[in-house]
Amino acid sequence: MSEQPLFKVTIDNITIEVPAGTTILNAARKIGGDVAPPAMCYYSKLQGSGGKCRTCLVEVSKGSEKDPRPMPKLVASCRTTVMDGMEVKNITSPKVLDARAGVVEFLLLNHPLDCPVCDQAGECHLQDLSYEHGKEGTRYEFQRRTFKKHNIGPYIQLHMTRCILCYRCVFVADQLTAKREHGILDRGDHSEIATMIEKSLESDFIGNVIDVCPVGALTDKTFRFKNRVWFLKPMDAHRDCPTCSGKVTLWNRGDEVFRVTARKDEWGEVENTEDGKPAWICNTCRFEKKQTSDWVIEGPRMISRQSVISQGHYAGNIGMHKPNETFSAVHGGRQPKLMMDIHTASEVNKPNIELSLINGPAHSTDFNSKKD
């Protein structure tokens, strides 16, 4: 390996050294935390991705040691490489925050508010993005665009209305499968992911489009409406697979396997295996192996503790910390037996009423004891 010179780059006042050729985004990810710009279209494991969504825009306040002029426009940090002595402002730049809020608004403009019925909810990058970088409400008062529905086969569910046109799935088909069968059709705000002629996507590795999709546009049909991700326990598991690495994350409830995905890192990207290659998984592992007996379970999967998925799952360094505010602390020293036990304090309900015996739904009259 040839020695790459190291470049010093300062992002949000934190300086690190990275090899020449590193992008600003990847340098920022090395620092981590809030310094790493959000990325909706960039995917480090897909060649050519990035540059499109504009959420990772940053301000370059100093070009380099040699040419300290600032860059005139905000730049896409995922596609701009660092220079020695470069100074970058991400969350310390009001310009960036303003532009990013704008991008979030644009991305949500035509995005349906169907999170309650969307399988991606809870692990959706657009939800996170809007929560962290967006503004409350939208100023858009027109009808959202809709598309003709396409069936792309028994494994993958396509919801075009949710798509943000990141092109990741196109790169997956180009780079992981022998022949790409879907693509971006039409142009401008009518652009859509489609196959043109009704056709199912059936290549061995095409299921990976589900893992790379940042939103709920491409979801697992075998998991559709089965459960919410935050009710499931992610477990790392593996099997001897002739096609792929066989290293996956199982999403279980009890012993039941609801869903199989690739293992994802803290940026939501597929992890590498020991040989340094991304552990994409094959369709067989993803869609066909839904028995616990198909797998060797390794243990619980680390999920960012900010994620809704981790809520209440595990103790210790994964999942939520045990709260310090105990009931008695909150109740000023009192020790109520049950938080649910409100009947002692309130008369609105009658616990002795057997609801199953009431014909039809219960009404307030069933609970209000007559005074007579």
Next chain:
Amino acid sequence: MGVKLLLEKAHVEGIRSYEVYRREGGYRSVEKAIKTMGPEAIVEEVKKSGLRGRGGAGFPAGMKWSFIAKPEGVPRHLVCNADESEPGTFKDRYLMEFIPHLLIEGLIVSSFALGSNNTYIYIRGEYAWIVDILEQAIGEAKANGFLGKNILGSGFDCEIHVQRGAGAYICGEETALIESLEGKRGNPRIKPPFPAIQGVWQRPTVVNNVETLAAVVPIINMGGEEYAKIGVGKSTGTKLMSACGNINKPGVYEIDMTISVEEFIYSDEYCGGIANGKRLKACIPGGSSVPILPANLLLKTAKGETRYMNYESLSDGGFATGSMMGSGGFIVLDEDQCVVKNTYTFARFYRHESCGQCSPCREGTGWMEKLLYRLEKGQGKSSDIDLLWDIQRKIEGNTICPLGDAAAWPVAAAIRHFRDEFEWHVTHAAEAQTRNFGLAHYADPIHVPTTV
């Protein structure tokens, strides 16, 4: 009469044919360049000429040429951008249609300078009949030894191919054009790498506008220094202006960039004044994407000085009180035109032409179109105007390619200078459907404070 370098012979009978063009002194520059100058000397002349790209951005052409990478064994390409699609601009079409050999001549010299053995003309698909004209000119040039193998015994081989686009404004952006030339969707590439390093088929490529390449002919013939003496400041040489809208004599004019805007509009040599005896309300001096100016800021700058038809003067005052030369698409609005409606058609245009790759442009252009439609139809709210302003602000500078800026600027400028007309569409919604806002105060002299 101003100097004419490009269109001087455009109306000579039969100039489309090789014989007449040659008789009128055509292809001299090829002989001069190939026999007496080397590629470096040509690039030097173009640099000296101060020629600025005529496609819209105005980047110095010689400098662009000097950026081209020359890795060993990798072919280089010159691509002529004839995807003229900016509303208001039709000069390249005129040049190619009437004097096609001028472009071919410029292309041969430029190809020689850049070392391009296969040069492509990417022409917008709608100009279908011009493809035949160009291919005929290429055939004639080849038959006379100016193209093909071993041109004029120099050992330099060159072929020119004409590639038709198929209806996409975005392909006028050089990297989108390259993608299209490769048989792909016209999605602009993310730069870097720049075309000069990795262009078409990953090879070093220079993309230049038709007019820029045609201007190489007089530059070689008269020398870069002589060329630079024409015009003023950094606006050297001559510029083709496409004049359209409510004027008496719409058409293509060659100007030497020393005349005033007033002369250009009112002189009989050029636009011939406003049609039907009406008064001038506003003008978009450089194609749909540049800021619109009301009459009072068009003829005089904010400082009260005469505004001239050149790069510097048209942009005097920045975007606050100035505009841009752009591609030279000079669109004139008379007193009975509605700025809101005009802005709406531009917004519709940009929505239609957005490639859809990056989110601010894909979503923002459609949103602006819907808001402008609503305002124009008298169904808008006054908050829509502020919203439009905010949307354009969030598109500008945040997109992959300049189409985002091009969509944002006309909206911004229209609101900046014609806000009361927009407001009138809200406050007098019903009336706005029956008549136009009119000239109002847009031609009133602007008070220029003077220090005594």
Next chain:
Amino acid sequence: MTKFSETQLTEFNRLVARYPEGKQKSALLPVLHLAQDSFGGWLSSETMDYVAELLRIAPIEVYEVATFYSMYNLKPVGKYMFEVCQTGPCMLRGSDDIVAYIGEKLSIKPGETTADGLFTLKTVECLGACGYAPMMQLGKHYREHLTKEKVDAIIDECRKTAAANN
């Protein structure tokens, strides 16, 4: 059966030969024009698959391109397509009236084709003839400085040509 004739194949080969070895995909746009002109003025999925096969590329690559550019018709169109420009400079010179007039005269709305399959009316964005507005594209050529009288004459002309060819 969708297949190029001998002469069309010669043209196809000429188009492909303009690009470097292995870059035959570059010929896609011109070949789609050729196919559209050869097979009834529009591109069926059968036509597009044929083009993909000829250029040895995946069909989706052809679909992506054909749907991107506005000049490719993905549905059958009338024998004569009136593509009237409606962008700013043409609007300033009264293109709205021309569109309305054609629509009234042929009893169709923009985007529709007459029942006899003869005319399609389409509104398009700037065609680069702003100085000669209002204008429209008809086949390979532009018709400029349109007036109601000119539109009448063009429609008559088309009807006559169509009748003569039948």
